[in-house]
Amino acid sequence: MTGPDYDHFCRLIRQASGLVVTPEKAYLVSSRLGPVARVEGLPGVADLLAVLRAGAPDALVQRxxxxxxxxxxxxxxxxxxxxxxVSDVLPSLIAARQSQRTLRVWCAACSSGQEPYSVAMVLQExxxxxAGWKIEILATDMSEPILMKARAGIYNDFEVKRGLSPERQTRWFKPEAGGWKVSPTLQQMVQxxxxxxxQGTAGLGVFDVIFCRNVLIYFDVENKRQILEQVSRAMANDGSLFLGSAETVLGVTSAVESTPGVRGLYRKTETHLLRSA
Known part of the structure; x- marks a missing residue:
């Protein structure tokens, strides 16, 4: 799949979301856009790309x-x-926040909600x-359909057993609608x-812990830099940032740096602390 319509689609997706789609990913475009084309009543993906190039409504672009x-x-x-x-980040934050007794966590690109609900379990445990602390977990994603699934908090057997111990499944989930529904206690903890x-981080506030894992791999270097610098501004000065195991900030930004001896955990650099002061 090549040509002007495909090239326009790649630019459109990059502008709208930051996702980098290259010619080598044509097979992925074909498989993932097929259902969208069918819903739109179009013969195939090539026809959908032509519609997008002609000037499709924002709703179709978002789909x-x-x-x-x-x-x-x-x-x-x-x-x-x-x-x-559990072992490093929270003990330090709990000691440092004894006066205000507040913790804020942001799970960026949260997908269908498993990550923020996992964080909620850790905090509950x-x-x-x-006890008595104000705990806020903000979970964000650019896809409203996937957020609807996250808010519902209902997962099938495969999803629940993938990563959850039997003890946690029993404690935090109840059978419902042919699957398993997360407990109201956890649901109430996550917004x-x-x-x-x-879009940046304006209006989100400041967070003690930020999870932004396994998403930067889909962006080019310039967008990675922009995102990381915005995310660092949303971190408390003693806050922590978790990235995916395959992600790095080397050669991307000096706003955050790895925590010595802890892979995947980042903190603000001294230079950025001074800028934030």
Whole structure:
């Protein structure tokens, strides 16, 4: 799949979402846009690309963005970040926040909700250590359809068993509608909101912990830099940023740096601390 219509589509998706679609991903475009073309009553993907190039409404562009986005997620994905959250990050924050007794967490590109609900479980399991604290978990994604699934909090057997121990499944989920529904306790802890990372962080506030994992791999270097610098501004000065295991800030930005001895965990650099002061 090549030609002006395909080239225009690549530019359109990059402008709308930051996602980089290259000629080598034509097979992916074909498979993911097929259902969109059928819903639109079009013979095929080539016809859909022609419609997009002719000037499609924003709603159709967003449906194509949603289709192209990768929504891979599961509970306690790559367990290490959650272990680090429990063993390193939260103890320091709890000690530092004893006066205000407030914690704010942002899960960016949260997909269908498994990550923020995993964070909610971790915080609930701290028990008396944060009893009476104000806990806020903001979970954002650019796709409203995937956020609808996250808000519903209903997962099938495969999704629940993928990453959850039997003990956590029993404690935090109940059978419902042919699947498993997350407990009201966890649902009430998480606020889901539509947000595109390219829009910056204005209005989101300041966070003690930010998860932005396995999403930067889909952006070019310039958009990675823009996102990381915006995210760093939304971090508390002693806050922590979790990135995916395949992601790095080297050669991208000096706003954040890796935490010595802890892979995938980042903090503000001294230079950025001074700028934020």
């Amino acid at each position: 194509c963005v949603d289709a192209m986005a990768t929504h891979e997620s599961y509970f306690f994905r790559d367990a290490t970040p959650f272990d680090q959250l 701290l028990g008396a250590r944060i 889901f909101r539509q947000h595109n990372l390219l």
